[in-house]
Amino acid sequence: MTKSTRKTAAESTPTSGAKETSAGRPSARRELVENEMFEQASRLFAERGFAGTNLGDIAEAMGITRPALYYYVKSKDELLAKLVEEMTEGPATEIEALAADTAADPSDRLRRIAHLITLQRASQPSRFQLLLRSEADLPPAVAEAQRAAQRGTLRHLIQVIDEGVLKGQFRPVETRTAALAVAGMCNWVAWWYHPGGEHGQSPEDVADQIAELTVAMVQQTTLRTPDTPGPKAALALLRQDLDYLERTLDEQTRDDS
Template sequence: MPPRNRLMRDEIRAAATRLFGVRGLGAVTLQEIADELGMSKAALYHYFPNKDALVTAIFEDWAREGADRIGAVVVLDEPASARLRRLIELHVLGLTRHLDLYRLGFRDEDQLPAEARAVFDKFKREVDGAVRAVVQDGVESGEFQPVDAKIAAFAAIGMCNWMYKWYRPDGSYQPPELAAMLARFTLGGLLRRNPDDARTADGAVDRAALIAELAADLQREVDVLRATQSPESKQGDQP
């Protein structure tokens, strides 16, 4: 596809996602999307033959990019806590960056075309599966408390996903601050606080790794607290 056509498709997807997220999937017509872009409806048909095709393309591109990023984190040669933090922060940053799309997916899921709904459901399963796998790694290594990895993953991802209801870009906290907070909340319920309690399968204790991890967590909290005290971070009434 020529670069100009690719750029136009991107602009159409962005405008449509914005309108869908604000007004709802059923309330927006292709004509309104074309008007938003200053183009004719016939020109829009050149890129997408109908509304269902447009919605499906929006979700396919987003899910493909997100799945690649998540998969890359799961296989990193890092402790489970470091990978889990990366996953939670990645998910939160992705949600704040694509807020309209998440609103569309969660709020209007029953209105999505079958193909788009299948893509969205698959992506949610991939996120849940990635978090569950990393939590299980941490449990088996002794880094995390002996929890049910499935329930822990649902709790962590559910906490993040609910942001689509309350997050506002003009709120008090910037996305990286929120990402660090939610990652800290997740790890706080999983990490063993006494390094002597953390043992690998052969009974060895990796005290240095756990102490370093706890120190990194504390430093991250300090950074977040400092950031929230800066004047530019206090922009609204968001929780």
């Protein structure tokens, strides 16, 4: 898209009837411009820092005037808050829904949650990096919303892994450690994945692979043999079985009470 094309799309301020669709969702034009605004803001904040970037810089990068940008956002702080909300609130709601989908087994739910997180990180790496780097600049309410979303994601991962352990689908791992490992593996994609890079993988390809690796990391195998010969390795397997038995008994006790 040329600079002049972007200017026409953004500066032709929609009339009040065209601002949103009949369903109350942003119009396609507004969504397109806001996405461009988020992309350019993320890049400039990362390059120059939040303090070193102003709305004029973002408007220039978009190929529009500063007054035209004011139609979409009134201040740099508001823009950062919108960006954080776009990165956290939507995915958090989706993750909560996936974790609560008891019609799917834990393996499928875990796979879908990992796929969702990874796809966002691979599709919008600069936005996620900015999210972490700008925590100190966030308004208190926005910062708390971000932390709540992070806690929620971890809680839902723990919930799904725990259910998989109780059903015998997953090994009796320490679920919080496993959940943190999954989150770390998905989030790290934002730093090493580059669209159109040397490996030629699309964001969807990367998300598919990370999702499968996530499930493989905790999945119970049919044949269980020690990794190394000797009594210590055999005892390690017995401890796993005892951990599973204790979790099952604890769950049964909670159900009976």
